[in-house]
Amino acid sequence: PFNTLREKQQNNRTGKKHFAVLLDPDNLDEASCLQLLHMSEASHVDFFFVGGSLITTENQATIIQLIKQHSQIPVILFPSNSLHIDKQADGILLLSLISGRNPDFLIGQHVLSAPILKASNLHVYPTGYMLVDCGRQTTASYMSGTTPIPYDKPAIATSTAMAGELLGLKYMYLDGGSGAAKPISAEMITAVCEAVEVPVIVGGGINTADKAKAALEAGADVIVVGNHIEKNPGFLAEVSSIVHSYNLALDVHR
Ligand code: 1GP
Numbered sequence: 001p002f003n004t005l006r007e008k009q010q011n012n013r014t015g016k017k018h019f020a021v022l023l024d025p026d027n028l029d030e031a032s033c034l035q036l037l038h039m040s041e042a043s044h045v046d047f048f049f050v051g052g053s054l055i056t057t058e059n060q061a062t063i064i065q066l067i068k069q070h071s072q073i074p075v076i077l078f079p080s081n082s083l084h085i086d087k088q089a090d091g092i093l094l095l096s097l098i099s100g101r102n103p104d105f106l107i108g109q110h111v112l113s114a115p116i117l118k119a120s121n122l123h124v125y126p127t128g129y130m131l132v133d134c135g136r137q138t139t140a141s142y143m144s145g146t147t148p149i150p151y152d153k154p155a156i157a158t159s160t161a162m163a164g165e166l167l168g169l170k171y172m173y174l175d176g177g178s179g180a181a182k183p184i185s186a187e188m189i190t191a192v193c194e195a196v197e198v199p200v201i202v203g204g205g206i207n208t209a210d211k212a213k214a215a216l217e218a219g220a221d222v223i224v225v226g227n228h229i230e231k232n233p234g235f236l237a238e239v240s241s242i243v244h245s246y247n248l249a250l251d252v253h254r
Contacts, residue, residue: 015250016247019046019239019240020224021036021236022078023036023226024052024055025055025057026055026056026059027230030062032233034066036233038070039233039237041071041072045236049224049226050067050077050089052078055084061088074091075088076093077122079093081109085116092125093125093127094110096127096128097131097144099129099147099148125170126169126170128160128164128169129175130160131144131148131175131177132149132157134151134180134184134204138179138180152185154185154191155191157192158191161195161200164196169198172196172199172201174188174189174202175224176203178226179204180204183204183205183215184205187218189215189220192219193220193221199222200222201224202218202222203225206224206228207228209238212238212242212243
């Protein structure tokens with residue numbers, strides 16, 4: 001089910017774009033989740049990322065069950081720690097928080113998770129996770145106890161991404177954090193995309209069509225939207241059609 005994301009890994013910079021909808025289990029009840037699932041199917045969303053930096057409810061398993069019952073879209077866990085592994089999902093972003101210097105999120109949680117992941121059927125996506133300061137302290141940086149990369153320092157982001165790639169990570173995720181005051185700059189996205197060959201996932205604070213386009217134009221291979229879809233479900237179809245219009249244009253030129 002994840003051929004599209006794998007395809008990016010094998011054919012770097014094919015230009016094909018993907019759209020992931022982030023579902024935060026704490027912010028969804030069953031009815032709103034079902035509504036998003038139907039809209040996502042209709043709009044051909046590529047992936048659901050399920051998770052959050054702090055989960056205070058027991059909704060995650062229910063949300064994943066609902067998705068599996070009502071949708072064919074792959075479910076990829078976006079966990080904050082090893083407690084949030086759920087074998088009902090299709091895959092997991094195994095995030096190494098390379099923008100930070102907290103060993104627990106660089107390797108500690110991974111050691112705890114490894115035996116569980118090896119015994120599961122979850123597809124593992126080894127991902128260099130980079131938090132970027134986008135104008136507001138986010139739950140992710142607070143909970144991880146890490147300092148995000150400064151907004152206007154693309155050289156730090158590129159060096160970090162290059163280090164992650166050299167260490168063997170297969171994806172990079174530039175994240176301003178959920179509900180970021182502004183999205184990651186186009187300059188930083190382009191710099192990172194030019195610095196590494198692996199697919200680059202971009203999220204945080206994408207809440208208008210123009211911001212989605214800016215991230216895609218800058219080179220993002222996958223864009224992630226969570227917060228604004230919870231507030232305005234119609235945004236889901238809008239972003240999906242923008243993302244997929246890039247792929248249509250690509251097919252026309254082949
Ligand atoms: C956060 O990248 C995701 O980890 C999505 O952010 O909720 O701001 O869309 P938003």
